[in-house]
Amino acid sequence: MTLEHPVHVAPPTPEPGLGEPVLGNYFVAAYPPFSVWTAAEVPALNEALDRTASSTPLGVYVHLPFCQKKCDYCYYLSYVAQPAPVVNRYLETVLQEAALYADRRAVKQRPVSFAYFGGGTPSMLSRAQVRRLLSGLREAFPWDEIEEVTFECAPRSVTSEFLVALRELGVTRLSMGVQSFDDTLLAMNGRTHLAADIQRAFRLVDQAGFDCVNLDLMCGLLGETEAQWRESVRRVIELQPDGVTIYQTEIPRNTRLCREFEAGALPAQPVSWDVKRARLGEGFGALEQGGYTVISGYNAVRNPERHRFLYQDHLWGGADLIGLGVASFGYLGGVHYQNRTTLEDYEAAVARGELPFQRAFKLSDHDRLVREFVLQLKLGVVPLAPFRTRFGVDPVEFFADPLQKLAAAGWLTCEENAVRLTRTGLLRVDRLLAHFYDSRFQSIRYT
Ligand SMILES: C[S@@+](CC[C@H](N)C(=O)[O-])C[C@H]1O[C@@H](n2cnc3c(N)ncnc32)[C@H](O)[C@@H]1O
Ligand code: SF4
Known part of the structure; x- marks a missing residue:
């Protein structure tokens, strides 16, 4: 609901220095971004x-x-x-x-x-x-x-x-x-x-x-x-x-x-x-x-x-998720997906006996490593041992550049067994994640 007699104000300009537009998404729910799912x-x-x-x-x-x-x-x-x-x-x-x-x-x-x-x-x-x-x-x-x-x-x-x-x-x-x-x-x-x-x-x-x-x-x-x-x-x-x-x-x-x-x-x-x-x-x-x-x-x-x-x-640790219902998101066997996004299309597909998939993205091992790392960063601390065991990779070496850059900016610290966000890093965590993205997914639309 908006007020009955709104006071009209000019749209604000982006915040000085930060280039953060007031419009658009903040919360990152998936990697790679939805815009590359087909x-x-x-x-x-x-x-x-x-x-x-x-x-x-x-x-x-x-x-x-x-x-x-x-x-x-x-x-x-x-x-x-x-x-x-x-x-x-x-x-x-x-x-x-x-x-x-x-x-x-x-x-x-x-x-x-x-x-x-x-x-x-x-x-x-x-x-x-x-x-x-x-x-x-x-x-x-x-x-x-x-x-x-x-x-x-x-x-x-x-x-x-x-x-x-x-x-x-x-x-x-x-x-x-x-x-x-x-x-x-x-x-x-x-x-x-x-x-x-x-x-x-x-x-x-x-x-x-x-x-x-x-x-x-x-x-x-x-x-x-x-x-x-x-x-x-x-x-x-x-x-x-x-x-x-x-x-x-x-x-x-x-x-x-x-x-x-x-x-x-x-x-x-x-x-x-x-x-x-x-x-x-x-x-x-x-x-x-x-x-x-x-x-x-x-x-x-x-x-x-x-x-x-x-x-x-x-979910952020790599579990499978069956997404049921219109426009639902799921993740199975390393494949991200979304269901049909209108009620009509969704119901028609199921009535034909089909799973109502609209778009998907199959992640490589490299993509899965990045996905789990960035999603777990949202928890504030990423233990490194599971990555070393499951992917045979040490995230501190794999992500050396972004980790150094973000550590220098005061957003995180690298410990022997974990990467830990500082409180200021945690408050802006979704803004930091793209630093870890593969170059294919840098600077692309989120949805
Ligand atoms: C699906 S809603 C929860 C249940 C119910 N629909 C409700 O709104 O009370 C999930 C939550 O997303 C959050 N949310 C919805 N739109 C948002 C937005 N534009 N920005 C940030 N959080 C949002 C709200 O806190 C909301 O409770
Ligand atoms: S789903 Fe959206 S429209 Fe519905 S009550 Fe929650 S925030 Fe409001």
Whole structure:
């Protein structure tokens, strides 16, 4: 939502000296960048699916692309206010897609170690829908050894009955999108909830007995002041969730914020990256003072022994991931892929009995080494021994140039057994990753 009578401001120029445009992505979710994934590489994915199962952990991601309303900053694929029959048909398609995987050699009978239900807003499903989805997935895949099942929720859409159903269905980690505790700021960025909804939803979630409850905050929302950010951090710590994720607000090209920015119609200046980094640093500092431990460039947890985020750890450590649903991303046998990106194309492909792949990228051993190194840098520390064993390469020699350059700039240190980001490095980690990219992927578009 934008203000009814916006004050028109001129688009800001890039930040002086840094050349960091305010528009575009920050968070790096994959290597190589999505822009080099193509339909021509889909056969490599089918070959990977026909190979013998590997011993790497296997995860399942399910995209649930339904929301009450589109937030102004949101770049995820989601459909607004869809009636129950549309959602039911979608869930049946996801289960048919799961059944198509279940017969493929690389995943057949392989236990699922972790699952993630993301969106969209998964908590928009009804109890009956979520039961149908979870029980169908259990039929398709061996689910009993699963270590972590994450389910994303938005504050307005949770009820205690729904949460009890999630617990009974084996959800272990509940992740709620809070973003801010300031009602004006929430409205200005197009959120439907208010701070009071967060309080109410958190009480219910806390009572439901999940192993881990995580709350997402966004720093640098449009119009955010220093005082509003501090207050949001204070309020989140007051609630004492098991984990807190802080995202630096991005303004990707396909968002309403971006369109309004380009039309010169934003009600405030976007927050600069320098300020977002400073607010993330301040947020992490306050969380640490409150007893939390920072475990990545985005996450802090109360108890790192109990509340690691396994989905992230596994995925960035090279695990396989089956991506189910429209536009979903997966990674199998060293091949990155994405599903068809419209509901129509996705449902039509599955109805024909095909896995609905749109584009893929087969990584060489060299690409996999870079992929795992850069993704693990996002955790703040990369242990070197696994790279020496698995790839027969010492990352300190392999990446000697970028490591020296970034160490000289104060972003990281090289130890005997690990590469470790400094705190200032961690706050800008996604900006540092391209230094490690193969020359084929330097200076190309992200998506
Ligand atoms: C799919 S949403 C989570 C569930 C639910 N849809 C919600 O918004 O509450 C995942 C998280 O991504 C983050 N996010 C979404 N758009 C973002 C953006 N443009 N920049 C940074 N973080 C963003 C938000 O913190 C959000 O909670
Ligand atoms: S941020 Fe979450 S609730 Fe908002 S549109 Fe995106 S997926 Fe939906």
